[in-house]
Amino acid sequence: MATVVTVTSGKGGVGKTTSSAALAAGLAKAGHRTVVIDFDVGLRNLDLIMGVERRVVFDFVNVISGEATLNQALIQDKRMENLSILAASQTKDKDALSEEGVGQVLDQLADMGFEYIVCDSPAGIERGATMALHFADHAVIVTNPEVSSVRDSDRILGILQSKSKRAKEGGKVQEHLLITRYDPVRVDQGEMLSKEDVCDILAVKLIGVIPESKAVLKASNTGVPVILDEDSDAGKAYSDAVARFLGDDRPLRFVTAKKQGLLSRILGGGD
Amino acid sequence: MTSMPRIRANRYSVMTLEWPKDSGPLDSWLRLQCDKAPALMQEIAIVLKPAMEHTASEISEAVDLLDQLGIGLIGLTGDPQHRTVADELGLAWLSSNNVTVDPDTPEAVSARSPVPDETRNSALVIEGPVRSGVQIYAKDRDLVIIGQVSEGAEIMADGHVHVYGRLRGRVAAGVSGQADAEIFCLTFEPELVSLAGMYCGSDQIPEELWSARVRVGLDGTAQKLTFALMG
Ligand SMILES: Nc1ncnc2c1ncn2[C@@H]1O[C@H](COP(=O)(O)OP(=O)(O)OP(=O)(O)O)[C@@H](O)[C@H]1O
Ligand SMILES: [Mg+2]
Numbered sequence: 239m240a241t242v243v244t245v246t247s248g249k250g251g252v253g254k255t256t257s258s259a260a261l262a263a264g265l266a267k268a269g270h271r272t273v274v275i276d277f278d279v280g281l282r283n284l285d286l287i288m289g290v291e292r293r294v295v296f297d298f299v300n301v302i303s304g305e306a307t308l309n310q311a312l313i314q315d316k317r318m319e320n321l322s323i324l325a326a327s328q329t330k331d332k333d334a335l336s337e338e339g340v341g342q343v344l345d346q347l348a349d350m351g352f353e354y355i356v357c358d359s360p361a362g363i364e365r366g367a368t369m370a371l372h373f374a375d376h377a378v379i380v381t382n383p384e385v386s387s388v389r390d391s392d393r394i395l396g397i398l399q400s401k402s403k404r405a406k407e408g409g410k411v412q413e414h415l416l417i418t419r420y421d422p423v424r425v426d427q428g429e430m431l432s433k434e435d436v437c438d439i440l441a442v443k444l445i446g447v448i449p450e451s452k453a454v455l456k457a458s459n460t461g462v463p464v465i466l467d468e469d470s471d472a473g474k475a476y477s478d479a480v481a482r483f484l485g486d487d488r489p490l491r492f493v494t495a496k497k498q499g500l501l502s503r504i505l506g507g508g509d
Numbered sequence: 510m511t512s513m514p515r516i517r518a519n520r521y522s523v524m525t526l527e528w529p530k531d532s533g534p535l536d537s538w539l540r541l542q543c544d545k546a547p548a549l550m551q552e553i554a555i556v557l558k559p560a561m562e563h564t565a566s567e568i569s570e571a572v573d574l575l576d577q578l579g580i581g582l583i584g585l586t587g588d589p590q591h592r593t594v595a596d597e598l599g600l601a602w603l604s605s606n607n608v609t610v611d612p613d614t615p616e617a618v619s620a621r622s623p624v625p626d627e628t629r630n631s632a633l634v635i636e637g638p639v640r641s642g643v644q645i646y647a648k649d650r651d652l653v654i655i656g657q658v659s660e661g662a663e664i665m666a667d668g669h670v671h672v673y674g675r676l677r678g679r680v681a682a683g684v685s686g687q688a689d690a691e692i693f694c695l696t697f698e699p700e701l702v703s704l705a706g707m708y709c710g711s712d713q714i715p716e717e718l719w720s721a722r723v724r725v726g727l728d729g730t731a732q733k734l735t736f737a738l739m740g
Contacts, residue, residue: 389641392659396640441638441657 240348242355244374246398248390250361252382253418256454257476258358259287260465261378264480266321267465270353273312275343276326277370278360279335285325288315289461299327302339308346317466322352335369344373363397371402376412378483379442382419383431388439391415395442415442416479421450422495433493446479448472449492524553524686524706525586528571530560535571543578545679545701545708547663553685553706554581556603561588568594637674639664646684660700669693679703688731693739697723702734709734 245258255278262274275298276284285291290313296306301324308324315321324343327334347355359370371377377398381391395413404411417433424430433447453470457463465476471492478488528535543550555575559568568591575582584601585591595602633647637656644663645652652666655673662678664670668690670682675696683690683705690704698720702709704727715736722739 389661392641392661395638396643396659396662399640400643439659 240344240352240355241375242344242357242373243376243378244357244359244370245378245380246359246367246371246394247361247380247387248363248394249382249387252380252387253448253454254361254380255284255287255358256458256464257378257380257416257418257448258284258356259463260476261480261483262321262323262354262356263315263318263463264465264476265354265356265484266315266318268480268484269320271320271351272354272356273322273324273347273352274356274358275324276358277335277366278358279326279330279366280328281360282326282328284358285313285323286461287458288323288463290315290323290325291461294325297325297327297330298343299330299334301343302334302336308343308350317462333365335365337369337372340369341373363394367394368397368401371398371411374398374402374411375404376414376483378414378416378445379440380416380418381436381440383417383421383425383433383436385431388431388436392440395440413442414445414483415440416446416448417444418448419450420447420493422493426495433490445482446475447490447493448475448479525556525558526575528557528559528563530562536574539574539578539580542708543580545710550578550580554583556584556586557582558587559585559591561590563591565591565594565597569598572598572600632668632671633666639678641678652682666690682725683727688727692723692725694723694725696720704734705731707732707734 243261245254245261247254258274262272265272274284274288276282278284279299285294293313296311298311300306301308301311311324313323313325315323344355357370357374360366379391379395381387398411399405402411415437417436420433421430425432433444437444449471451470451472453467453472454464457467464470464472465480467473475492478491481488532538557571557575559571568585572582582600584603585595586603592602630650632651632653634653634655635645637654637658639645639654639656639658639662641659641661645665647666647668649667651668651671652664653671653673654664657674658664658672658676658678658680660677664678665681665684667683667685667687670680670692672680672694675698676694677698677700679701680692680699681703682692686705688705692702692704697718699714700711702714702725704725707727718736718738724737724739726735727733728735
C-alpha cells in the first residue's frame, strides 16, 4: 500500500517545491521507495530543484492522456536508486489533470511498489491544487510565519477536510505542519509570527521549522535537494522534519536567535 | 387515503429591515452586512419597512438592490400608502401590527420558543477545527462545535451555539429570529457575534470578556446583546 503525501499551502512561494524535494529525498534516504510528482502544470520547477530538468522527455500529463507510459515518464534520481520523479508539463493546460487519470497513475505507482508518493501542489485552490489534495493520505502544510500565509493554510485545511477523497469517505487526512523561512531574529523583533503563534492559530501537529537559509537557493541552483546538503542548517532541519514525519521524536533546532557576543555588542556589530 | 390541501396558521420567523428616510445609503450598509455574515444574509427572509417619506421609485430601487444581493425579500410593510407600491412590484403586503408583547402573556411565551417542541431536533455536533472559509448551519437545531473555529469561518444555528474550544470566527445563533437562542463558548475571541439578528463586532465586545468563558444572550427587549462570564 502506497502512502500519498501532499505538500500544500494555499499561498504561493512559501517553499512547497523545496519541501517536496526535501521530503522525497529524505524518505528515499531513509530507505523508502519514493516518487515525487509535480502537480504544477504549466509552471513546472520540481525537475529543476531535483536537478533532472534536462532528462524530462515525457511528463505527468503525457501519461494521463496516454501519450506515454508511466515507465517512459518516470525519471530515476542519479543519487538514489529508490527515488523517482514525475515532472509536470510546461505547456498543457490544467484541465488535463482529470480525477480519473490522476487516480489511475497513483494506483499504477502503488502497484509498481512505491511506498511514498509525494505530491508537490501548486499554489491556490484551483484544479492542480485540488487534484493534489484529493488523493492525499497525509498533507504537509507549508506555512511561512506571517498572517496571510497562515490564513491561506487554514483555508486549505478546510478544503482538505471537506473535499478530499478520504474526507468524503468519512475518514480524515492526517495533517502535518511545516513552518519554513523562519527567522528567529525577526520573530524576536516582532516582524514575524512565532512558531507558537502559528501552531496556536492552525492547531496542527508541527513536524518541523526550517530556517531562512542561503543554502536553499544554492541547492536549487545546483539541482540538489537541500536535505542532501548535510552541513547546512536547512538541510539538518529538513532531516529532522522527515524523521518526525516517520514517527521519531526530535527537539527543534535553529529556532532561537543567536546571542550576540559581548564584544560585538560593544563594537556595535552584529550578524 | 387522499390528503387534501388545507390552510393552517403557522408561525415563521421573518426579519424586518427598517429603513428610515434619514439613514445613509442602503446600498453600502447592506453590502457591509453581507460581508460580515454572507451565509446569514442568504438564509433570512426579510420584509422591507420603508419610512413614510420614501418614494415609490426609491422603494423599487431598494427592492432591486436586495434582489441583486440575493437577500430573500418577501414583501413590504409600514405605511399603508405604500401598499400600492407592493402591488406594482408584485410583492406581498404585510400589514404591521407590531404590538409589544408583555413577556408574561402566552403570546410572548410562544414567540420565545419559535421552534415547536415536536420539530426541535437533536443538536448538530461537529468535530473541529472549523477552518477559514467553512460555513456550518444547523437548521432548526442547536450546534455544538468541539474544537476551535478559525478566523474566517462562519458557524450558525437556529438554536443555541456551543463552542468547546477557541472561537475566532463569526458566530450566529437564533438565525431565524429565535430570541431565546444563546451562545456558549470556552475561549471567546469572535470576529462577529449575532443573535436573532442583533449584531456586534469584535470591537464592541467588552475587553474583560476577551478570551474568557462567555455566554451571550439577548436582553428582555431582544434589542441588545448581553455578555456574561461563565463560572
Ligand atoms: N528556507 C528557505 N530559506 C530561504 N529561501 C527559501 C527557503 N525556502 C524556500 N525558499 C525560496 O523561496 C522561493 C520559493 O520556494 P518554492 O519554489 O519552494 O516555493 P513554492 O511554494 O513551491 O512556490 P510556488 O507556489 O510558486 O509553487 C524560492 O526562491 C526558494 O529558493
Ligand atoms: Mg512550487
